[in-house]
Amino acid sequence: xxxKTKKRKYSKGAAKKVGxxxxxxxxxxxxxxxxxxxxxxxxxxxxIGLSEARKKGAKVPKKRSKK
Numbered sequence: 254x255x256x257k258t259k260k261r262k263y264s265k266g267a268a269k270k271v272g273x274x275x276x277x278x279x280x281x282x283x284x285x286x287x288x289x290x291x292x293x294x295x296x297x298x299x300x301i302g303l304s305e306a307r308k309k310g311a312k313v314p315k316k317r318s319k320k
Contacts, residue, residue: 264312267303274302 277283278298285292285301292298307313 261312262314264306266309266311267306267313270306270309270311271299271302274298274305 274283275295275298278292278295281291283292283298283301284290285297292301303313
């Protein structure tokens with residue numbers, strides 16, 4: 254049987270955006286969009302980075318739908 258090649262789920266550009274958001278969070282300069290409060294959690298920083306990547310048109314999977 255032939256082995257299937259795995260495709261990247263996220264592009265390199267998306268990874269850069271997330272990395273940049275994580276650095277900003279560590280420095281304490283990353284702020285959320287609506288309230289403008291400082292972001293403290295890693296999950297929120299990753300979400301902000303991914304949403305910025307989506308806006309730029311990077312390869313990022315669609316958001317999960319809420320149930």
